[in-house]
Amino acid sequence: MMKDAIPLAERMRPITINDVVGQKHLTGDDGVLKRLSAHGNLPSIIFWGPPGTGKTTLASILAKDLGLPMFSLSAINAGVKDIRDVIASAKEKGKSVLFIDEIHRFNKSQQDSLLAAVEQGIITLIGATTENPSFEVIRPLLSRSQVYILETLREEDLDLLVERALSQDEFLKKRKVEIKEKTALYGLSGGDARKTVKFIRTRYQFHEWRSCHHQR
Numbered sequence: 376m377m378k379d380a381i382p383l384a385e386r387m388r389p390i391t392i393n394d395v396v397g398q399k400h401l402t403g404d405d406g407v408l409k410r411l412s413a414h415g416n417l418p419s420i421i422f423w424g425p426p427g428t429g430k431t432t433l434a435s436i437l438a439k440d441l442g443l444p445m446f447s448l449s450a451i452n453a454g455v456k457d458i459r460d461v462i463a464s465a466k467e468k469g470k471s472v473l474f475i476d477e478i479h480r481f482n483k484s485q486q487d488s489l490l491a492a493v494e495q496g497i498i499t500l501i502g503a504t505t506e507n508p509s510f511e512v513i514r515p516l517l518s519r520s521q522v523y524i525l526e527t528l529r530e531e532d533l534d535l536l537v538e539r540a541l542s543q544d545e546f547l548k549k550r551k552v553e554i555k556e557k558t559a560l561y562g563l564s565g566g567d568a569r570k571t572v573k574f575i576r577t578r579y580q581f582h583e584w585r586s587c588h589h590q591r
Contacts, residue, residue, distance in 0.1 A: 383547075384569045387540055392436050395429055396539075396568065397532040398525055407523070408433060412440040419493050419500040421478070421508045421517070424525025427567030430503035431476065433525075438472040443499065445472040450480035455488045462492045471498055478502030479511035486513045493519050527566035533557075540572050 389395045392402050392412055401408045411417055417437055422430040438445035446461045453475075465471035473489075475481070492498045493516070500520060504511060508522055528536070534557070541547050564570040 419520040427569040428525040
């Protein structure tokens with residue numbers, strides 16, 4: 376796949392915990408995730424927070440830092456069979472991380488199917504949810520996990536995100552891109568990192584198209 380076909384948000388995804396924008400209460404020097412990463416001890420975790428705040432990114436970084444294989448499922452289209460397949464693979468590979476996006480969409484039987492593997496340490500579960508896990512995750516699974524709350528990105532976080540995109544992305548940094556209405560951009564994105572960089576890419580593509588159109 377050509378790199379410019381990869382979504383900007385994916386190209387800009389942090390690869391170390393120090394590069395994560397926002398969430399300093401978790402990733403700062405005294406943050407619990409920074410300590411877990413440094414000590415090599417990863418419990419099962421539920422990340423609870425709005426879209427675009429880094430739940431998937433943090434799961435990937437933690438698995439990489441600890442050198443653990445990582446499997447990913449989306450609760451939108453995965454079922455008990457998919458969970459059992461991952462558990463079987465984890466038994467072959469050794470202890471692994473299973474990341475489940477939108478875990479609140481799993482019903483009770485689907486969540487129940489995770490319990491034994493989590494209890495036995497076959498998998499370390501990292502679930503991501505935008506809903507209160509106290510109501511959406513079954514009690515036995517919740518009791519085996521630590522819940523961490525991710526916050527909506529602040530304006531200074533989005534400023535850093537935009538600056539990185541314009542100065543570090545190998546395609547955008549070759550163009551002259553100016554953000555004139557940051558307030559409007561941040562208002563539309565609602566503190567969502569993915570939406571913010573998506574709007575940058577969309578506006579850039581629109582201006583590229585308009586420039587070519589006017590030259591005809």
